[in-house]
Amino acid sequence: MRQSILSKTDSPLIVCEHVSCTYGNAPVVNDVYFNINRGEFVGIVGPSGSGKTTLLKAIIGSQPVAHGSITIKPQLTIGYVPQVETVDWYFPVTVEEVIVMTRAKTKWWPRITTDERSAVREVLEKLGIADVAHRHIRELSGGQQQRVFLARAMFCQPDILVLDEPTSGVDVRTRHEILHLLADLHQDGLTILLTTHDLNGLAAHLPRLVCLNKTVIADGNPREVITPKVLEATYGAPMDDFCTRCFRTVWLSILS
Numbered sequence: 001m002r003q004s005i006l007s008k009t010d011s012p013l014i015v016c017e018h019v020s021c022t023y024g025n026a027p028v029v030n031d032v033y034f035n036i037n038r039g040e041f042v043g044i045v046g047p048s049g050s051g052k053t054t055l056l057k058a059i060i061g062s063q064p065v066a067h068g069s070i071t072i073k074p075q076l077t078i079g080y081v082p083q084v085e086t087v088d089w090y091f092p093v094t095v096e097e098v099i100v101m102t103r104a105k106t107k108w109w110p111r112i113t114t115d116e117r118s119a120v121r122e123v124l125e126k127l128g129i130a131d132v133a134h135r136h137i138r139e140l141s142g143g144q145q146q147r148v149f150l151a152r153a154m155f156c157q158p159d160i161l162v163l164d165e166p167t168s169g170v171d172v173r174t175r176h177e178i179l180h181l182l183a184d185l186h187q188d189g190l191t192i193l194l195t196t197h198d199l200n201g202l203a204a205h206l207p208r209l210v211c212l213n214k215t216v217i218a219d220g221n222p223r224e225v226i227t228p229k230v231l232e233a234t235y236g237a238p239m240d241d242f243c244t245r246c247f248r249t250v251w252l253s254i255l256s
Helices: 052-060 095-103 114-126 142-154 172-187 228-235 241-255
Strands: 014-023 026-036 041-045 067-072 078-081 160-164 191-196 208-213 215-220
Touching: 014 052, 026 052, 026 067, 026 215, 041 052, 041 172, 052 078, 052 160, 052 191, 078 142, 095 114, 095 142, 114 142, 142 160, 142 172, 160 172, 172 191, 208 228, 215 228
Parallel strands: 041 191, 041 208, 078 160, 160 191
Antiparallel strands: 014 026, 014 067, 208 215
16 A cells, blocks of 8 residues: 555654565565655664565565555656666677666657756766777676666656665775765755665765664664674574674764
8 A cells, every 4th residue: 555645744664663564475565664854864684685675676566565555755766776686798788878767658669868968977976987988888887887776866856766785796996986985975965765684885985774684673772783683683683702892893984
């Protein structure tokens, strides 16, 4: 059920109330509740199979909600960036074409106007990849591919940017570049919601974390939610030596 909308100007952009999603009869997301407010930078963290991607898909409307509701502010524009691994990089399009496709109103291949070409150049320059506009998407590095789909989401000037595992499958340098890029976009006023399993390299640096394992385990500042008890509940395992080392590394990241 997604028919509910928000009306107050100061109300949250997105409200998830007791949201549950299933695949067949198997529950994937269960009784999830949280809000996303304008200007926030929120990370949903949890292990593989914890329901992170399913919850994002429910928010953007591509996954049915079995129970509960997701309430969206009127006229809210959402820019969605999928996992890089889920994209067919051999589809015969250039970077410029794949970005302009977001504005196509018909099934036909979009004709790129002068204004659209200028807008593409502007967003690519902002993301530091203006030189790849006419290259085929399969020719790009992992970091460039991620920036292209970020540009694609940014092209329609969204109110909120939703990203699924934006640092998955990239090297450490690219991960830091993406983190700094997202931080700059947030600093410019963009609301950002992303998923990640990267506790050390990404989650510890976000202002707000939602720890998820089918349901919300904890929600708050990393200093508050990254604790042994929360990590045990989120990852479904005792705090053994490996997990303890991970916890210490994360805390060093938070305190640095």
